[in-house]
Amino acid sequence: MEQGDDRRIRSGTPAFRRTTVALAAAGFSTFAVLYGVQPLLPIYADDFHVSPAESSLALSLPCALLALSLLVVSPLSEVWGRKPVMLASLFASALLTIVAALVPSWHGFLALRALTGIAASGLPAVAMAYLAEEMDPRAIGLSMGLLVGGNALGGMIGRLIAGVIADHASWRIGLGVIGVLALLAALAFRWALPPARNFESRRTHWRAVPATFGQHFRDAGLPWLFAEAFLLMGGFVCVYNYIGFRLLDPPFSLSQTAIGLIFTVYLAGTMSSTATGEIASRLGRRKVLWLAIAVGLAGILMTLSQNLVVVVVGIVVVTVGFFGAHSVASSWIGRRALRHRAQASSVYLCLYYLGSSVLGTAGGWAFAHAGWPGVVAFVGGLYCAALAIALRLARLAPLPGA
Incomplete structure (x- = not known):
């Protein structure tokens, strides 16, 4: 491994390539097992005789439990180490996904999805902390963008596989395939990720943990970044949760395969997260968010248009904007939190996944009462609030090196 004076990984080195491959595989796995069910929500509503809002629990429930589990797993990684926690998370969530594909009842399925969310919690915040500790500051923006790009790729492939296989065989087979791919990604992660060179194990005093989390809320910028995670992810998931219901109905009347193919626009998220992360490293996060x-x-x-091409382009633009904003905000956390970075990352991601769960389900009530225009009004309001916060952050005095 090539090292600088502080033993950090520089962009362009073999260690940088191995790290980005490993964390891209990890992001792929986590997002595939979490979001592969998203195009299947209309099928769950029909097969299990539940409402659209209830069917969204297949996604909202694991996201909510993942969010809460982050607050426990993150301090554990300070003791056990970053790589062991991430590795256990990837293997457990993959195996639970395979088992969930075999369970016949709705409540049994939801219980396994809930356990999957808990298992998956060992990856997101710990990965962000790993990058903040191991990467050269000039490489953090690009590496975080590649991690988020792996998330986007996992979300895209998971949705595509689930939608296409559900149309031609069974949603259970599709979910099982996602679990197997996640298992292979876990093996790739185990092989590729370099050992941590800057991590120092710390004994966790659990009574002091709330105080360490509280420190981050006294910072002038971090609470606003946490709010961005909640608003942006909640709005983004609403769009993807309920666009399938709209596209299945007239005037579009698309098949599950066609809807699954539309989800390939996640590739735009892969590219935008990497590009935006690199641009933010050069121009500054406050100018890009x-x-x-x-x-x-x-x-x-x-997406309000009645023209299918315009709707699809709108989904692309939503995806580009969301992953670009998430890449910038998540990398900003690692630079803004000068101490207890894993806890800061876990709070950010706790709000991120709570937004996915709470606002993702709330969007179902907007859809039930006002159709797609109701969803657009709901999500548009969330994004307007997020834009106001970003403009406030643009005026924030930076910390040294942030």
Whole structure:
């Protein structure tokens, strides 16, 4: 491994390539097992005789439990180490996904999805902390963008596989295939990720943990970044949760395969997260975050169109804006939190996944009462609030090196 004076991983080195491959595989696995069920929500509503809002629990429930589990797993990684916690998370969530594909009842399925969310909690915040500790500061933006890109790729492939296989065989087979792919990604992660060179194990005093979390809320910028995670992810998941219901109905009347193919627009998220992360490293996060959110808001409004091409372009624009904004905000956490970075990352991601769960389900009530325009109004309001926060952050005095 090539080292600088502080033993950090520099961009362009073999260690950088191994790290980005490993964390991209990890992000792929986590997002595939979490979000592969998203295009299947209309099928769950029909097969299990539940409402659209209830069917969204297949996604919202694991996201909620993942969010809460982050607050426990993150301090554990300070003791056990980053790689062991991430590795256990990847293997457990993959195996639970395979088992969930075999369970016949709705409540049994939801119970396994809940356990999957708990298992998956060992990856997101710990990965962000690993990058903050191991990467050269000039490489953090790009590496975080590649991690988020892996998330986007996992979300895309998971949705595509689930939608296509459900149309031609069974949703259970599709979910089982996702679990097997996640297992292979876990093996790739185990092989590729370099050992931590800057991690120092710390004894966790559990009574002091709430105080360490509280420190982050006294910072002038971190609470606003946490709020961004809640609003942006909640709005983004609403769009993807309920766009399938809209596209299955007239005037579009698309098949599950066609809807699954539309979800390949997640590739745009892969590219935008990497590109935006690199741009933010050069121009500054405060100059890029608000622009990415504005792009996402424009895409949300485009989905009101009755023209399928415009709707699909709108989904692309929403995806580009969201992943660009998430890449910038998540990398900003690692630079803004000078101490207890894993806890800061876990709070960010706790709000991120709570937004997915709480707002993702709330969007179902907007859809039930006002159709797709109700979803657009709901999500548009969330993004307007996120844009106002980003403009406030743009005026925030930076910390040294942040």
